[in-house]
Amino acid sequence: MNSFPFAIVGFDLDGTLLDTHKDLARAANHALSLEGRPAVPAAEVRDLIGGGAKKMLVRALEVTGGALPPDRFEELHAALLAFYEANICIDTDLFPGGYAMLDALEARGVKLAVVTNKLERFARAIFDGLGLTDRFYTVIGGDTLGPGRSKPRPDLINLMLERAGHAGRAAYVGDSIYDTGAAAAAGLPCVAVSFGFRDRPAHDLGAAAVIDHFDELVPALERLG
Template sequence: MPSAYVFDLDGTLIDSLPDIADALDELILSEGHEALGMERISKMIGHGVEKLVQRGFAARDVSLADGGLSAMTDRFRAIYEPRAAHLTTLFPHVKETVEAIATRGIRMAVCTNKPAGVSRDILGKLGLDPYIPVVVGGDFGGPRKPAPNMVLEVARQLGIEPASGLFVGDSGADVGAARAAGMPVVVVPYGYTAVPPGELGADKVIADFRDLI
């Protein structure tokens, strides 16, 4: 067993796509463009909220300069964050698996490009916060995934060596960050990636979240 589990959030623990897509489409519609829909938006998630907003407008042939991107990102957050857990649910078998890991005394953390505050709110509303005390979000102050900094910060807070932990994610950013930090990594078979899970370069693609135990 690993000394700790480090989870990505969106697309790994939680199915947040309905809330994210609703917020992004509302923003895009408010600017006079046609909505994108969940299927297209699912392929845009990853690398943080700025990238999501940038990709969303690019899909409508709108290029956002630095100032415009910042303003639109702030507007997206204002729409999304108050209702971030309205339609969001846990993926199958996440709750029971997290509880089983906790009974073994193994620590857990979340490492997500989503800001830490809203990530904690979602974990609380979905009942995972008692089991996952460490959350490092994209606003922690250093480079985000796929850079190794966030994974290394999680390992520091957990008090483990990266090589003794296990990262569980769903995207190339997760695999890249874990690899760069020297942490073994597995990916789930679902999630928000345009690349097939088996081609992400993880140590293993698990068939079911319960496979972690």
């Protein structure tokens, strides 16, 4: 067990570790309803997720009638965030195999982290709601370091490494170009999940490996090591 090649494994949240699309769809559609826009089916909201709630709302507006003036957009964005915070963990859970995968990494002595572009307080609220907070040595959000520091910049992943005391080799797991870009900029190999809210085919993300189920993650990391 001690020969596992990575001491630290970080995860993106939305579309990688957790399937959050139904709760995000409710929040997006609440904001759209305030503007008299039609709802977007939850299955289609999956394709709008990536890069944070603001980008999701921009895309939702584009597919339901077009952009809004900046002041109105900010009102709807605030309404989306307030609704989501009040209804954040109704249908959200780990993707299939997630619990066993976390167990397997912990059994190998791996330090687990979350690095997401979601607001940190939202990420923490979800993990608290699922009883998962104690499994991660750090939860880092898109606002943790302030504006302009989110993925695909490497800043958040570098913070993950700093908080681990740079205690060995690290890898990152994600589902979008934001994730592979940030990992590459930080000098880490990235494993892409094909089941996430990816913004292009998983094999086109530039990841070091692609997995179709979480039971493939440990073997993939062993091969990368």
